[in-house]
Amino acid sequence: MSDGDGELEARLVEQEEFEPSDEFVEQANVSDPGIYDEFEENWPDCWERAADLLDWDEEYETVLDDSNEPFYEWFSDGTLNASYNCVDRHVENGDKNRVAIKWEGEHGETRTYTYQDLYREVNEFAAALREMGVEEDDVVTLYMPMVPELPIAMLACARIGAPHSVVFAGFSAEALATRMNSADSEYLVTCNGYYRRGDALDHLEKANEGLDDVDHGVEATVVVDRLGDDSFGHDLRGNQHDWDELVDEQRGERVDPVERDAEDMLFLMYTSGTTGEPKGVKHTTGGYLAYTAWTSHAVLDIEPEDTYWCSADIGWITGHSYIVYGPLALGTTTVMYEGTPDYPERDRLWDIVEKYAVDIFYTAPTAIRAFMKWGTEFPERRDLSSLRLLGTVGEPINPRAWKWYYKHIGGEDCPVVDTWWQTETGGMMVTTLPGVGNMKPGSAGPPLPGIDARIVDTEGEEVEAGRAGYLTVNKPWPGMLRTLYNNDERFVSEYWEEYSDPDADEWVYFPEDGAKIDDDGYITVLGRVDDVLNVSGHRLGTMEIESAIVGVEGVAEAAVVGGDHEVKGEAVYAYVILEDGYDGGEEMRGRIIEGVEDAIGPIARPEQVVFTPELPKTRSGKIMRRLLEEIANEEELGDTTTLRNPEIVTDIQSKVQGD
Ligand code: WTA
16 A cells, blocks of 8 residues: 555544535536425425326326324325336337336346336236236335346336235245235245346245235236256246246237325335334335435436346335436436345445446445445455445444445545435435435434434433434335234334324324434434344344244243444344253254245354343333343443343353354
């Protein structure tokens, strides 16, 4: 490293605020600082600006209907179709030859879909779904890896008004069955397999196991053949169809996009909460699509001419909003990559950036921490000069990782947007606007225009700058979830009860995150305050993992907490009490890990399983999770005097730290 570099490095470490370059600001979609006031003064009509990014069949007249809080409705008298907005209108506007999806398989195969190609494929698959009997409002489950057929199936569902429920391909058979049962979903689209670090994975086996546990009749399943000669050779069952054959029968078919009410459900997405049951988050056609299009435009600065890449998996909300709906609504080129960042080498992502001259790249802090660990030689091998903007999402990013990303990926030339949001919010809520505000590493930024986010104490009073409190959102927004599927009561109790005052007509959304705010109104999100873990940016409920462990023969009780992890952010620590007669050895540990993988998937796999005769409990019998977390993190232990069994703490501590 030359001296110049050394100085640069030192300056970066110190620097707390970064300005976007003039060059970026000049070309940015949104660059007028007046936008914050404009939205505030005009609220809720300001949201017409988002809705205007879409084509409506029937123009809406009401922007917000808040007559039945907290069941807000947006643009409720308008009608539209999401598939039309993401596909047809670009074809009609003369962009039929623009690339919609650039797909790259793990082995380097590529597929390119222009908007015209996408139009054809979506229509044919929509016709196939109709032929199979799928009707408007039937929930279609999509249990698929990162293959182009996934966004095609999503858009085909949207075209005929059938909400989709995408289940992340890394989830287990049991997780698939739970979600199909909960949504009463009678149709499944899946895949025979996919590739991970060179190996073909048998996905159909898992899908079939899941289907065996569905409580109701399943009308039909469609199977994409991703593996070809590497296929595991399962025969298709009676009501299972091969994707290609099915679509071949529909060659040339066109299906008119169904006119949907703005408030009609576009999709369901299951996510983890405090209890063991995943929650079916309901998103709607008008508000969600307007919100994801708007944030893609204002925050990701997407232009139709761009090549945009979000490296998330479509099985999570980030992929729904910012691989599929937002970018395609804006008519840009969205990149999809099937595999892992380190296959065949640790420069794979940078190879893709170079190859497609990616303009905008959006990823998660866990990935950035891995890149840092691997070293700068990998990005340095590739030409990353096409990049204009970088983004992160999913968990807090520390200033060191932020600066590494800014310097080694962005070449100190690209703004970095740190975007805070959730499955429930539909799209980004707290982040800088890259063409407007300065960036402060480690802080997401101010709430977006029109978003009223505050940091409060347990009483709901705003806390002083610099003090930790709870993040709340005090006004509704178009992308918000409308309810939890078939469970309005839980929707109100999970998100609204904590801080609302219904008698005073005050409704406050509580995302269950801790945060602090600085004097400039920049928010730093500290992490979940409920029993939800964030492992590699994946949201997992401790209760779900605990119930999987308790389901293992010989386990009496389990407590799961998150321990700090260099790359994953958080890792799963499981403290387990066995029944008499069972031995806490390797075999038991293996069965517990298998139990978790079967119930949820490998992402929830415990990093450590600690066998203990007791768990630290208060006199009223509550497990003291705080202590278990402190032990996992090798922190100094807090107060143990309120424990019924304080002696167990040092015992557990020596087991964990002795490892
Ligand atoms: C966390 C992912 C800090 C947060 C889009 C939230 C973040 C949960 C950030 C939602 C960020 C997301 N900084 N924390 N920029 N973005 N989170 O539903 O705890 O999978 O509640 O949605 O991730 O996770 P979910």
